[in-house]
Amino acid sequence: MNLHEYQGKELFARFGIPVLPGQVAATPEEARSIAASIGGLVVIKAQVQAGGRGKAGGVKLAHTPDEAFEKARDILALTIKGLPVRKVLVAQAADIAKEYYLSIVMDREKKAPLIMFSAEGGVDIEEVAHTAPEKIIKQHIPLEGLRPYLARSVVAKAFPDAKQTQQATQILLALYRAFTEGDCSLAEINPLAVTPDGRVLALDAKVVLDDNAEFRHRDWDHWRDPAEETSGERLAREKGLSYVKLDGDIGCVVNGAGLAMATMDLIKHHGGDPANFLDIGGSSNPEKVTAALRIITGDGNVRAILFNIFGGITRCDDVANGIVTALRESPFSVPLVIRLTGTNEVKAREILAANGLSATTSMDEAVQMVIARAQEVTA
Template sequence: MYLYEYESREILTKYGIPVEEACIASNLEEAKECLERIPPPYVIKAQIRRGGRGKLGGIKIAHKKINALNEVSRMLGSTIGGFTVRKVLISEKLNILRETYLSYTIDKGQRSYVLLASPHGGIDVEEMHRKRPESLLKVYIDPLLGLKEYMVRKVVKHLGLDDSLASIVRALYNVFIEYNCELVEVNPLAITDRGVFAVDRRIIIDDSYAKLAPTPSISMLWERYVNELSEEERMAINNGFSYVELEGDIGVLGNGAGLTMATLDLVKLMGGKPGAFLDIGGGASSKRVKIAMSLLLKNKDLRCILVNVIGGITRCDEVAKGIVGAIRESGVRGKKIVVRLLGLNEEEGKMILAKAGINVFEDLSSSVKEVVSTNGACE
């Protein structure tokens, strides 16, 4: 669950992490009230559930109230990075002397938490770390032992700051643990003429944990998150599917994250535009495939669907039954469906699909070519 920045800001405030003065607005009247309380110049930030908005025009600076209102008016209702902007965060513009970076995330390969810290933060932090990888400090934290004081001191020294930062490093770790986060990020953690502030914040909470609604605050965040999802996204969550909507018109259904990602890459490489992808995982029954396929068929933005399944613990005949069942029940017409089946019971699966008049391929490249036209759209 990717939180809005204003939600992340509220959480950090509860843990005593310094933040700039700001307020949230969903219309011009609320924006006017915010501007009365906050001193100029102003920073107007579009609230969307993704990063990188600064490079997409989602963060603007205004020196006068009229300019700030114009930016708010422009942002509200606009689409940035595939998301509709329904709220903006209006904040004071701090006098930033230096930007640093601090985050906690999970390294699944190491089976460990990892603390990332750099004396270089801001909008181009990723490019900076590519050019100067030595500037990014990685501190691995055993989940059973937790954050130790020597780790905190190491981070403070690396960032070139005094011990006043130590409390922020500890507090951010507490947020990471107590909210069961996949990511807690402050970028930049800004050094200003008034002290250190967490100026831009990003928090991602594990969906499985959030669904349990263990506390009233997380329950509220989860309810708000789910209510903003499309019908297809809610359906995916309720059935435990990994489902992501994109901006193209080709739907991709695969089994396994690696296979699904590789299929998306090939679609893009051949000029197609993925509009959504869904991973059914391993060992999916015909019933589960039917639900997954129905979900993609309901997506009105998809003009064609590419199914790429390699059978192992997943049986190809079960996949075929699910596909045919979904098409018959949905009554959806006009979507081109191309299937590539390979593996356990593939011949049985191909026979089921052939009887239903569905295109079946053995080769992935040929199946992708079938769904991608010369102008990059489905035929």
């Protein structure tokens, strides 16, 4: 799960990382009253998960509550990189003397968390990594944890005095606690800013949570924003399906993530366009199959549906039952191509045949068939 800036700052504050006071607003009126309660100069920031918010006009200063109202109204009308702005963060504005970059990310290859720190803050770190990699300090965190001396050694040379070094060290230690105890796969502060009076602050927050750890973080649920999810995504999450919507017109239901990706690739290879990634997982629950079909038929672009099932733990007869039930509940108009092989394949074919359906055994053949069907529908 990717957190919004205001959510990430909430997490940071919990671990003692200094952030400026602020609150999230969904309407210009709310923005006005938050600005009034903060007092003085505030910054209004679009809460969308996209880089380059400032360039897109999604970050503005406001001197008065009324100005905050106007700026929030403008920003809430924006769409940034395809994402409509539904909320803004209204926060106390800070003067900035210098900007740094600080993050911790899980390094898959080295199998350890990696600190990245740079005195070139406030910009796209990937660009810095590309153009001036020597400006990024990298430090893997040892298994036993981040000791203060190590944290200090990472930031030490970049700050002009001991006081700021001390603050930055404390922030890095807190960021490490947030990263581990918070089960993050990325925790990024960009910029980590120094004010003219020498305070070190987290002015932005980018946090990616490890979804697998949700079972021990009951509080994550309140960060999930229903408005950010399509109804299909919500249903998929509730039913334990992995679903990613794409732009094509061939819906696919597959068991297993690798096979699901390979199915999409094969559709593309044969000249079609997949409408989604959907993995019904390893279990053989007919209910998951009906949910999957509901999700896909809910996508208006879909012109044909492909089932690609390689039965292992997944039993083909369960999938067949799911398809038949779904068709009974709400018959849909788009053509259906079914490929089944593996566990209980024969039984599945009988169930399908009894309901006027048939299935092929070859994946290549099924993909070519579904593309042809989709084209017939379009023509």
